[in-house]
Amino acid sequence: MNPLYSCAEIRAIEEAAAAALPDGVLMQRAGQAGANAALDLLPFSTAKARVLVLAGPGNNGGDALETAAHLAYAGAQVSILHFPPQSISSTERAVALQRAQTSDARFAELDLAEVAGTDWTLVVDGLFGLGLQRPLAGALRELALAVNGLTCSVLALDLPSGLDADTGAIVGPDGVAIHATHTATFIGNKPGLHTCDGRDYAGLVDVARLDIDIGHFAPARLHLNDVKFFSRHLRSRVHNSHKGSYGNVAVIGGARGMSGAPLLAARTALNSGAGRVYALFVEDPLPCDSGQPELMCRLADDFDMRSSTLVIGPGLGASRLASALLARAIASDSALLADADALNLLAAEPALQAALAQRPGGCVLTPHPLEAARLLGATIAEVQSDRVGAARKLAAKLNANVVLKGSGTVIAAPNGDAVINTTGNPALASAGTGDVLSGLCGSLLAQGWPLWEAALAGVWLHGMAADVLVTEGSGPIGLTASELVPAIRVALNRMVQHHGR
Numbered sequence: 001m002n003p004l005y006s007c008a009e010i011r012a013i014e015e016a017a018a019a020a021l022p023d024g025v026l027m028q029r030a031g032q033a034g035a036n037a038a039l040d041l042l043p044f045s046t047a048k049a050r051v052l053v054l055a056g057p058g059n060n061g062g063d064a065l066e067t068a069a070h071l072a073y074a075g076a077q078v079s080i081l082h083f084p085p086q087s088i089s090s091t092e093r094a095v096a097l098q099r100a101q102t103s104d105a106r107f108a109e110l111d112l113a114e115v116a117g118t119d120w121t122l123v124v125d126g127l128f129g130l131g132l133q134r135p136l137a138g139a140l141r142e143l144a145l146a147v148n149g150l151t152c153s154v155l156a157l158d159l160p161s162g163l164d165a166d167t168g169a170i171v172g173p174d175g176v177a178i179h180a181t182h183t184a185t186f187i188g189n190k191p192g193l194h195t196c197d198g199r200d201y202a203g204l205v206d207v208a209r210l211d212i213d214i215g216h217f218a219p220a221r222l223h224l225n226d227v228k229f230f231s232r233h234l235r236s237r238v239h240n241s242h243k244g245s246y247g248n249v250a251v252i253g254g255a256r257g258m259s260g261a262p263l264l265a266a267r268t269a270l271n272s273g274a275g276r277v278y279a280l281f282v283e284d285p286l287p288c289d290s291g292q293p294e295l296m297c298r299l300a301d302d303f304d305m306r307s308s309t310l311v312i313g314p315g316l317g318a319s320r321l322a323s324a325l326l327a328r329a330i331a332s333d334s335a336l337l338a339d340a341d342a343l344n345l346l347a348a349e350p351a352l353q354a355a356l357a358q359r360p361g362g363c364v365l366t367p368h369p370l371e372a373a374r375l376l377g378a379t380i381a382e383v384q385s386d387r388v389g390a391a392r393k394l395a396a397k398l399n400a401n402v403v404l405k406g407s408g409t410v411i412a413a414p415n416g417d418a419v420i421n422t423t424g425n426p427a428l429a430s431a432g433t434g435d436v437l438s439g440l441c442g443s444l445l446a447q448g449w450p451l452w453e454a455a456l457a458g459v460w461l462h463g464m465a466a467d468v469l470v471t472e473g474s475g476p477i478g479l480t481a482s483e484l485v486p487a488i489r490v491a492l493n494r495m496v497q498h499h500g501r
């Protein structure tokens with residue numbers, strides 16, 4: 001189910017597979033897979049296609065040389081910009097170079113103006129793959145920038161050069177990477193293609209396993225999110241049920257001047273199926289939500305927390321009252337999700353963190369990178385430079401199911417299992433979308449979902465709703481968090497119709 005492998009794991013698989021195969025076979029297969037992916041992007045009459053192949057000094061360059069030879073044999077006009085190795089080449093790369101040299105591909109001495117000024121049909125990026133050691137600098141940096149200025153398709157072999165395969169961060173500081181429209185990645189899928197800058201730089205990702213025996217692949221601890229991970233909890237509703245069958249959600253937040261956040265979370269909880277939803281305010285409760293009168297607005301201090309799933313944090317503020325409410329919520333036996341200001345209070349109060357970590361039932365935390373950084377005592381840059389690592393660290397530290405939001409949201413469990421989400425788009429980079437996510441996950445918890453599955457499904461549905469709205473033209477520019485609420489309802493009902501029991 002969509003496993004993701006670290007650089008070290010891919011190297012181990014490749015080594016074991018190569019030992020059982022004749023020399024150079026894996027590179028030949030990678031080159032063939034690269035050529036197949038490239039041909040999919042070329043016009044039917046390949047003779048008209050002008051393809052620029054960038055071949056770096058290592059084995060990624062070897063893949064590119066194999067690809068170039070195949071494309072030339074297929075009739076494309078291929079220009080190779082070749083960066084020979086500084087020291088000894090691998091044998092398979094030397095063979096690939098020979099193959100390219102005996103094909104009709106042209107080894108070109110192109111300057112940047114020619115790269116930028118030619119009407120290429122496709123650029124194939126085989127500069128660097130797993131062996132990138134440092135930021136692209138000098139002429140290579142200028143070349144990457146020139147390629148990024150082109151409007152044609154760009155196919156990255158294994159991964160976009162300049163990107164870290166494990167983290168999805170551009171190798172920096174102040175690094176650059178090739179901005180690919182497509183990536184043909186080899187042996188196994190890689191986390192860096194799906195989080196941080198990966199989603200923007202890798203484009204559409206296709207995995208070529210290179211026919212490696214499945215026995216060489218160890219079970220992965222990191223996956224892409226998949227409906228199969230949570231579909232058994234998608235239940236059709238039974239006729240003989242009532243509002244008490246679908247749980248209570250209490251959203252605790254709404255300090256003075258911040259009533260919108262808990263209302264967004266509460267409306268989402270209601271529209272995603274919770275039986276009763278309370279919007280609880282730190283002070284000055286609204287008499288009701290006129291846009292959603294089904295919600296019950298109350299003062300938080302008076303509320304009995306025992307019979308509801310608790311979503312604490314949206315607009316909670318940082319007052320002593322807010323902190324006391326958080327302490328009560330943590331001490332309760334109820335299912336708990338902490339977001340926004342609750343996370344900031346936690347970061348500021350080690351005693352609350354200790355209480356949370358000892359909570360027998362665990363919890364869900366939904367930090368954005370700044371909130372995660374505060375909880376870890378790190379910087380945002382440190383969190384973003386290893387999102388999966390940061391989410392796992394936080395999950396272990398606080399015994400929590402952590403949803404680290406951002407491009408390629410990471411969901412990590414205390415036991416180290418982690419998932420990167422694949423739905424969602426930049427429309428979600430707007431105010432209130434986090435409140436919607438917390439209300440949605442809280443609603444699933446109230447309906448009996450376990451913490452892990454509620455987090456996976458919540459993140460999936462939230463992103464899916466945004467994707468559908470963007471397809472319909474309501475975003476990504478200007479989509480509002482409120483618009484997600486009915487779209488989530490539709491997405492959830494469709495999923496239940498399709499997968500539910």
Ligand SMILES: NC(=O)C1=CN([C@@H]2O[C@H](COP(=O)(O)OP(=O)(O)OC[C@H]3O[C@@H](n4cnc5c(N)ncnc54)[C@H](OP(=O)(O)O)[C@@H]3O)[C@@H](O)[C@H]2O)[C@@H](O)CC1
Nearest residue numbers: 026027030057058059060128129130131132133134135158
């Ligand atoms: N092994 C296999 O069987 C298979 C491997 N496969 C393919 O091989 C790829 C891995 O190959 P790889 O290990 O040779 O690394 P790769 O990414 O080509 O770069 C290393 C070279 O780059 C150099 N260099 C690094 N950073 C640099 C920088 N910033 N600026 C300038 N130079 C820099 C570095 O030199 P050095 O650091 O020593 O100076 C070295 O010369 C993998 O991603 C996949 O595509 C597939 O064919 C399947 C089978």
Ligand SMILES: [K+]
Nearest residue numbers: 125128159161
């Ligand atoms: K590459």
